[in-house]
Each structure stands twice: as C-alpha cells, then as structure tokens.
Amino acid sequence: MSVAIIDYNSGNLHSAAKAMERAALDLGAERVVVTSDPEIVRTADRVVLPGVGAFADCRAGLDAVPGMVEAMTEAVKERGRPFLGICVGLQLLAERGLEHGVTEGLGWIRGEVERIAPSDPELKIPHMGWNTLQTAREHPLLAGIPTGEGGLHAYFVHSYHLKPADGIDLVATTDYGSTITAMVARDNVAGTQFHPEKSQRLGLALLANFLKWHP
C-alpha cells in the first residue's frame, strides 16, 4: 500500500513523512512517498495534504504544480482513496479562505476559513500549543483515542479555522475562548487542524487509524 504526501513547497513534509512511517511500522509494508508528481498522487492508495503558512500562498503553491489538483481530485472523488488534510491542508478543503482576501478552496467540505475570534480579547493569537479535543461525532480516525478534558492533547498552531456549513462534517472541536474546529470529515476525506505529526501519542494513533481507514 502506498501513501503519497503531497509536496507543493509548503510546510514540514519531513515530519509528516517520518510520523507516517512510524505509524506504519506496526502495520506492515506501507510505502510513504513525499511527492510532487501528480501521477504518483493519482495512483496512491492514500493521500495526505500537509500545509503550513497562509491559505492563499498554499493554494497558489498547489496550483503551481501542473495537474496536482486534478490528480488529487481523481484519487479522492473517482477512486475513493482515503485523504487527510493537515492544518492548512484541512483548510484548503473548504470552499473559500478569508485570510488576506478571498481565495477559492477545493470545495470538498462546504464552508469558509475564517479568523478565530476568542470571546476573551486577552487570549493570544495564534492559538499555539497543546489542547484537548471534544468529539462532535464518532469517526474511525479517532478510534481508541481518549478525548475530552481528561483526554490526550493535540498540538495546534493557527490563527484561522474552517467553519463547516454542514454540521455533519464536523468531527471534533477544541476550546479556545470559543469553539474551534479541530477535525472535519466527509466520506473518504478527513482533515485535522492540529498537527498529528507533532502530537506525540494522539498524533501517531490518529495516523495509524488513517492507514487502517476503509471509508
């Protein structure tokens, strides 16, 4: 089985790949490739879109790889491959991003990416550090992972989040002066606002679940 991690000149691909390899250790012969080749993405068994930085920059980076968006779309929409977006990789799933102007997203999850607005103006932005997850609904990617205030922590670093238009797409939230989207999913597409590759136990468990996921 092959996992393609999309390289579009954004973010810490090395960490995502290493964490995925670690998660894959127990699961047998996974092949994790970091790639900017649309052909590899098109035929991969699983696809991961990482991302750090600004929404518009990441969108531009993705568009700058000829054929990549088409390859991702084919893998996900036609072949039904499991897909995981991480951080800005999740945000790009939305219809629109509102960071530095309006930018079109992939539109796989209905909704917009807006600035987080804690009710307490004293709270620092970005939301940076370890926070717990509150589940909105069950999802195979969270199987066996303790959530809630007494649960495991995930590492966040972001100033924007995706507000899903369809409540059913929301899988988990986190609390930072207001309710913030932590995880979304629809059919074979999932996304985490936190960084599983930086979230120690919770993160490795989630990535292992992704490798076992058969949506």
Add this chain to the structure above:
Amino acid sequence: MLKVRVIPCLDVKDGRVVKGVQFVDLRDAGDPVEAARAYDLAGADELTFLDITASHENRGTILDVVRRTAEQCFMPLTVGGGVRTVDDVRTLLHAGADKVSINTAAVNRRAFVGEAAEKFGEQCIVVAIDAKRVSKEGEENRWEIFTHGGRTPTGIDAITFAREVVDLGAGEILLTSMDRDGTGQGFDCALTRAVADAVHVPVIASGGVGTLDHLVDGIREGGASAVLAASIFHFGTFTIREAKERLAEAGLPVRLDV
C-alpha cells in the same frame, strides 16, 4: 483548554550539546538527539535547539541534528542561532524544524522578520529578544535589546521592538532577561509582563529559572504562554513532570500525557 507549555532548551555547538546534560539513562550526554529523545519521553511540550556554532560553515551539523531529531521526536522543534537569511530559515524548516528563531538579524534589519513570515507563515517565525534592564532604581522600568550574548547594547527599547516585530509577522516572542540568565533567581517578571501585555502573540519566558515556583511566576505574574529553561532540566534538578505538577498545583493548566 490550551495548556501552558514547558520547553527545555539545548545549546548545541558543532553538533554537540554544550553545558552538558546529566540525565540518567543517556548513552551519550553530549548527543543532542539523545537528549531530545529523553525530553520527548519525559513529556516536554516543545524543544528548542540553540545553535551556538561559531562558524557559519559548520551549519551542516545542526541540520543533521535537526533531521535526526525530527525522525524520532514527534513534538514541535524550534531552532535558533545565527539565522540571517530567508535561505537559512528554509533549510532549517526543510530539515525538520517547525519554528525558526531569529535574533540578531532581526535587530540589524527588522524587515527580515516580515520577509521570513511572508514566505513561511507567521506561525513558524519566532523572534528571540535578549533584554537588559537599563532603568535606574526609582525610574520607570525600561529594558534595552542587547546582542552578542548580552555584551552589545543597541539602544533599542525592548517593548517597542517586540511590538514592531509582531507587526511585521513574528508569531511568537522568546524573551530572555540578560540580567537573570544563568542566575537561578527567577524570570524578570516585570519584563515578561510588559512584553506579554504589549503584543497579541504568545510570549515564552526565559532566563533565570532556579526553582519550580519561578515557572509559576513566569506564567502568573509575567503573563507568559510558555516557560523555557535549560539548567534545571539538564542537570536533573527537576524533571519535566515535576515542573508540570508544580504548575498544576498552582492551578495552571498543563498537559500530563505521556
């Protein structure tokens, strides 16, 4: 709820930890990757490497350290020391750093902070501020930026500078009191509070931790989002766990996952 972060900091010179790390069960106390792994297992919330390698030519060694650490530690990693160009930032991020800390280069040319943030995102640009109190007894508090390990005054007001770099795109401030660094007398909480109140991004308090109560003070009195320490952890005076338990006893939210 967002947790207060506890961050050990390792000084790395030519690929080796200096000042030494005296953990039990370390095969090689000078190997930063071993130390990183020990801190990872101990539940550190992040790790900071400070590359104090004198020559720029030896940069490859820290890249190798970062690469090997990122292979084994699944927590955020910040690397600082001698970061001068957008290319320096890029190579560190590509090696596996999650955040890059900029110090002297930001003092010499503020615009560099903006260039780096625009390219890689504000979330990965930390500006390290080394400040020294310059106000006299009875005067209103004033701190100035010092470079070259606290030897060179710049005449720049620390609070003004913090505001400027955040406006340019710094996503976090690593604030070290040069007066307190290495003294074990505790953070300069007035300095920490002044900067934390002046900027909307998280501030990491650094310099002077000698007891676990100092960590509590940095958060409570200083208003810091995270506390950074070196010696108390390296020399085994306190464990990360003990630090977090003390913070928890004081009613501060911490992560106790292991």
